[in-house]
Amino acid sequence: MSEDCIFCKIVAGEIPAKKIYEDSDLIAFHDIHPVAPVHFMIVPKEHIGSLADAQARHEMLLGRILLLAPVLAKEQGLHEGFRTIINTGKGGGQEVMHLHVHIIGGGSQRAM
Numbered sequence: 001m002s003e004d005c006i007f008c009k010i011v012a013g014e015i016p017a018k019k020i021y022e023d024s025d026l027i028a029f030h031d032i033h034p035v036a037p038v039h040f041m042i043v044p045k046e047h048i049g050s051l052a053d054a055q056a057r058h059e060m061l062l063g064r065i066l067l068l069a070p071v072l073a074k075e076q077g078l079h080e081g082f083r084t085i086i087n088t089g090k091g092g093g094q095e096v097m098h099l100h101v102h103i104i105g106g107g108s109q110r111a112m
């Protein structure tokens with residue numbers, strides 16, 4: 001756990017979040033400022049600062065996050081598809097420095 005990390009505090013139950021999934025390694029909850037009708041994040045419980053800080057030992061964890069994404073997206077009603085975004089570092093627009101994958105959908109999504 002990183003002392004000043006908002007997502008570590010959510011993992012620890014110290015600040016509330018609208019949780020949609022939890023297991024021993026991962027948690028998923030709705031974004032506090034959704035940019036689409038459905039917008040949630042999948043977050044590893046371990047404090048990993050960003051994708052750039054992930055190590056070889058996180059290989060399974062990263063795979064589990066990606067495999068969980070379509071399962072939770074469907075549960076949230078995203079039957080037509082969804083966007084998956086990982087912002088990495090200041091240059092990548094990352095605001096919360098604890099690795100997370102955004103799952104976004106349900107509105108008109110601009111193609112990239």
Ligand code: 5GP
Nearest residue numbers: 006017029030031032033087093094095096
């Ligand atoms: P980033 O820009 O780091 O990829 O995204 C961070 C996201 O976390 C933002 O979309 C922001 O709305 C969300 N966020 C920041 N603080 C909180 C919080 O306390 N609770 C929840 N649920 N989301 C948060």
Ligand code: ZN
Nearest residue numbers: 005008047098
């Ligand atoms: Zn953290």
